[in-house]
Amino acid sequence: MVGSRPRDDPGRDASNGVGSGTDGSRYTTATFLSAFVPTALARRVIRVSVETDRDVYDRDDAVEITVAFENPLPVPVKIPTPERRRWGWTVDGRLEASDERRYTRNRPSSFDFGGGERKRTSFVWNGRFERARDGPYRESVLPDPGEYEIRVFVATHESAFEPSDSTTITIR
Numbered sequence: 367m368v369g370s371r372p373r374d375d376p377g378r379d380a381s382n383g384v385g386s387g388t389d390g391s392r393y394t395t396a397t398f399l400s401a402f403v404p405t406a407l408a409r410r411v412i413r414v415s416v417e418t419d420r421d422v423y424d425r426d427d428a429v430e431i432t433v434a435f436e437n438p439l440p441v442p443v444k445i446p447t448p449e450r451r452r453w454g455w456t457v458d459g460r461l462e463a464s465d466e467r468r469y470t471r472n473r474p475s476s477f478d479f480g481g482g483e484r485k486r487t488s489f490v491w492n493g494r495f496e497r498a499r500d501g502p503y504r505e506s507v508l509p510d511p512g513e514y515e516i517r518v519f520v521a522t523h524e525s526a527f528e529p530s531d532s533t534t535i536t537i538r
């Protein structure tokens with residue numbers, strides 16, 4: 367029929383960026399194969415790396431942190447997370463350099479990766495620890511001179527198999 371529109375191909379949806387190639391077969395095959403990647407394996411293969419812009423900082427210096435997550439497999443993987451938090455970071459075990467209680471929805475989520483996908487982000491820690499005080503008040507505290515571990519992790523419910531990486535900085 368002249369002038370008719372072709373029917374949408376369910377394997378390729380330009381509106382959400384899913385699919386590749388002209389026939390969508392790669393997407394379909396990869397999706398099919400990803401069903402055979404067990405969650406335990408997916409947790410173990412995801413690579414996490416963390417870097418800082420320097421190794422030594424003066425007290426009250428901001429620390430630029432760069433994080434990368436990578437799926438080395440050629441198929442998509444999905445890592446279930448028990449809450450909405452997909453990943454996080456700590457300084458000497460303090461989540462986001464704070465002892466304040468963090469509220470995230472208790473709804474399960476997942477951290478999804480395409481085949482061979484690498485996710486990268488940077489953020490800045492202000493170089494201070496936030497401490498909860500009585501009432502709605504917070505206290506911002508300069509850390510003492512010494513070494514501090516910055517750790518980045520995928521927020522799985524099994525911390526023994528939680529993909530993570532850490533680096534150490536010195537504050538003088």
